[in-house]
Amino acid sequence: MTAPTAPPELVQLLTPEGERVEHPDYDIDLTAEEIRSLYRDLVLVRRVDLEAVALQRQGELGLWASLLGQEAAQVGSGRALTDADMAFPTYREHGVAWCRGVDPLHLLGLFRGVNHGGWDPYEHNFHLYTIVIGSQTLHSVGYAMGIQRDGAEAATIVYFGDGATSQGDVNEAFIWASVFNAPVVFFCQNNQWAISEPLEKQSKIPLYKRASGFGFPGIRVDGNDVFACLAVTRAALRNAREGNGPTLVEAFTYRMGAHTTSDDPTRYRVADELEAWKLKDPIERVKAYLFKNQLADQEFFDKIDAEADQLGKDLRARCLALPDPQPGAMFDHVYAEPHALLAEEREQFTTYLAGFEGAQ
Amino acid sequence: MTTLTLAKALNEGLRAAMDADSKVLVMGEDVGKLGGVFRVTDGLQKDFGEDRVIDTPLAESGIIGTAIGLALRGYRPVCEIQFDGFVFPAADQIITQLAKMPLRSLGKIKLPVVVRIPFGGGIGAVEHHSESPEAYFTHTAGLRVVACSNPVDAYTMIQDAVRCDDPVVFFEPKRRYWDKADVEFGAPGLPLDRARVVREGDDVTLVAYGPMVKTCLEAAAAAEEDGRSIGVVDLRSLNPLDMPVVREAVERTGRCVVVHEAPIFSGLGGEIAARVTEQCFYRLEAPVLRVGGFSTPYPPSRLEDHYLPDLDRILEAVDRVFGY
Numbered sequence: 099m100t101a102p103t104a105p106p107e108l109v110q111l112l113t114p115e116g117e118r119v120e121h122p123d124y125d126i127d128l129t130a131e132e133i134r135s136l137y138r139d140l141v142l143v144r145r146v147d148l149e150a151v152a153l154q155r156q157g158e159l160g161l162w163a164s165l166l167g168q169e170a171a172q173v174g175s176g177r178a179l180t181d182a183d184m185a186f187p188t189y190r191e192h193g194v195a196w197c198r199g200v201d202p203l204h205l206l207g208l209f210r211g212v213n214h215g216g217w218d219p220y221e222h223n224f225h226l227y228t229i230v231i232g233s234q235t236l237h238s239v240g241y242a243m244g245i246q247r248d249g250a251e252a253a254t255i256v257y258f259g260d261g262a263t264s265q266g267d268v269n270e271a272f273i274w275a276s277v278f279n280a281p282v283v284f285f286c287q288n289n290q291w292a293i294s295e296p297l298e299k300q301s302k303i304p305l306y307k308r309a310s311g312f313g314f315p316g317i318r319v320d321g322n323d324v325f326a327c328l329a330v331t332r333a334a335l336r337n338a339r340e341g342n343g344p345t346l347v348e349a350f351t352y353r354m355g356a357h358t359t360s361d362d363p364t365r366y367r368v369a370d371e372l373e374a375w376k377l378k379d380p381i382e383r384v385k386a387y388l389f390k391n392q393l394a395d396q397e398f399f400d401k402i403d404a405e406a407d408q409l410g411k412d413l414r415a416r417c418l419a420l421p422d423p424q425p426g427a428m429f430d431h432v433y434a435e436p437h438a439l440l441a442e443e444r445e446q447f448t449t450y451l452a453g454f455e456g457a458q
Numbered sequence: 459m460t461t462l463t464l465a466k467a468l469n470e471g472l473r474a475a476m477d478a479d480s481k482v483l484v485m486g487e488d489v490g491k492l493g494g495v496f497r498v499t500d501g502l503q504k505d506f507g508e509d510r511v512i513d514t515p516l517a518e519s520g521i522i523g524t525a526i527g528l529a530l531r532g533y534r535p536v537c538e539i540q541f542d543g544f545v546f547p548a549a550d551q552i553i554t555q556l557a558k559m560p561l562r563s564l565g566k567i568k569l570p571v572v573v574r575i576p577f578g579g580g581i582g583a584v585e586h587h588s589e590s591p592e593a594y595f596t597h598t599a600g601l602r603v604v605a606c607s608n609p610v611d612a613y614t615m616i617q618d619a620v621r622c623d624d625p626v627v628f629f630e631p632k633r634r635y636w637d638k639a640d641v642e643f644g645a646p647g648l649p650l651d652r653a654r655v656v657r658e659g660d661d662v663t664l665v666a667y668g669p670m671v672k673t674c675l676e677a678a679a680a681a682e683e684d685g686r687s688i689g690v691v692d693l694r695s696l697n698p699l700d701m702p703v704v705r706e707a708v709e710r711t712g713r714c715v716v717v718h719e720a721p722i723f724s725g726l727g728g729e730i731a732a733r734v735t736e737q738c739f740y741r742l743e744a745p746v747l748r749v750g751g752f753s754t755p756y757p758p759s760r761l762e763d764h765y766l767p768d769l770d771r772i773l774e775a776v777d778r779v780f781g782y
Binding site for chain 2: 121213214215216218220225226228233235236237238239240241242243244245247248263266270271273274277306329429431432433434435438439440
């Protein structure tokens with residue numbers, strides 16, 4: 099079996115070998131400092147992911163959805179956002195969360211079962227993780243309609259996967275965004291697999307081509323090329339902010355790990371495919387580019403590796419120190435205003451628990 | 459005082475809510491130029507513009523999903539679901555997102571979204587236009603569920619629902635849309651989560667909401683001629699339930715019959731019966747009885763008079779509750 103190959107229309111600015119290539123419609127002018135900074139994000143995000151997988155394997159998290167292989171798609175698109183833009187993630191956007199300044203500890207808290215998402219979505223303009231597939235696309239479009247009504251200079255970006263494109267909500271979101279000309283970027287990370295189902299179970303045509311039927315542009319970008327993801331997303335966001343409506347970006351990438359830590363991909367895909375995609379690694383190509391162009395030396399790479407190790411170590415310690423919530427916490431925040439039934443149940447439960455105090 | 463139909467009272471309530479707060483939006487299918495299929499939003503788009511009264515694409519999940527997004531941005535959308543039987547494509551967004559997102563955010567997100575649903579039968583409609591799906595929503599934590607029964611309540615309850623920081627599923631008794639009453643503009647109503655005793659009685663308490671309140675009042679008037687004193691409680695709020703009002707009414711009579719159009723099995727009546735039994739056990743003279751729809755899908759309209767609880771079915775249950 100051969101690995102899926104990217105078609106010629108794929109936007110690529112940095113080859114897997116670390117060579118800069120030109121594209122007629124998209125270009126990017128990055129300083130050495132910016133490229134080093136992108137590299138740093140890619141490495142640190144992968145380290146967060148690695149630590150989380152280890153914590154799950156050791157029983158400290160109930161589950162983890164690894165982003166391995168998708169770092170460039172997430173860091174590239176995440177770094178394209180302005181502070182005023184709003185991001186709507188799935189449950190795998192750990193790299194975007196990082197770019198938005200969300201403490202990775204919050205992500206671990208969710209997967210540890212401490213809460214369902216502890217960060218403030220308004221503080222980071224990074225919405226809570228949405229676990230049901232595709233629901234957040236509609237939230238993103240509604241939010242974008244609010245931006246229009248406010249006359250604000252901002253856009254939304256919504257993340258979803260190849261499997262989600264089969265969902266009714268995603269298709270309704272396409273229609274809404276198109277009809278209302280909403281400032282939204284649909285960022286689809288096509289990682290080739292929806293748990294065990296390959297892309298051909300979802301679509302007979304390349305996903306980015308779906309957009310034309312809804313009346314807005316669709317672009318396929320090399321999802322393992324952080325330069326191209328940054329350039330394409332930046333252009334799509336600018337277009338949205340300028341009142342030109344939505345864009346579908348299909349980031350062509352690969353889920354290198356399992357769907358989640360509960361999954362076993364050896365049951366449904368072959369090792370050759372994985373090996374082929376390893377050669378397209380999103381981090382190695384940036385490292386090669388930095389090396390070849392003498393924009394970074396070994397000392398720099400060692401420093402980033404050391405920082406990553408320290409980050410993993412700190413994260414682990416803070417995860418293990420996360421206190422379990424108090425039993426009464428489940429009654430908090432169900433309603434914003436007083437609710438008689440819930441108040442009654444809380445009181446009864448508190449009394450019940452108090453009955454155990456002092457018991458042997 | 460102005461004499462208004464229930465539909466017009468809702469319209470005036472929405473107008474007042476939109477006047478009071480520029481963040482209030484109305485959205486749904488045909489709510490603009492047409493004014494909604496029941497004309498509840500009549501004239502609002504003309505006066506408030508297309509940005510605030512939004513004719514949406516024809517997709518219910520999209521209506522609720524985008525309303526959630528607008529609420530995240532600080533708006534207060536009032537969504538119209540055209541008919542009860544059309545709400546299910548939106549059930550995922552209502553149950554999985556609207557109800558749960560505030561908790562998910564540990565209270566950082568508030569979703570002041572109102573989902574208006576015309577409900578119930580009695581208008582000779584085709585399939586999917588006469589259902590009573592309220593129990594699906596009362597079962598979902600995070601939602602408030604209310605039902606108005608008359609124009610006066612309709613006018614205040616819709617404004618209170620819009621002002622509420624929680625999501626509210628707002629059931630409107632479609633066969634009562636044309637009922638009239640005198641409404642005083644600007645007058646405050648009973649709080650949204652309160653029940654009301656609409657008729658005092660000493661012998662048996664009927665508990666109802668929405669379209670059945672009127673039917674219960676008619677049954678009570680008929681029973682009075684036979685010398686029975688029947689009280690009627692209009693629940694108004696289905697989640698939370700205002701149990702103190704129900705309890706007080708039942709303790710006075712010792713007998714309780716719950717009436718709704720929805721199927722009895724797993725319906726709200728079962729919940730009320732259980733709570734009345736727990737709270738009024740030593741005062742009850744008989745088990746709590748229920749009158750409601752059968753365990754069938756809503757029948758073709760030529761049969762709906764047999765399916766829907768009417769005055770006779772209610773009085774038959776009243777007779778039975780005296781048989782213990």
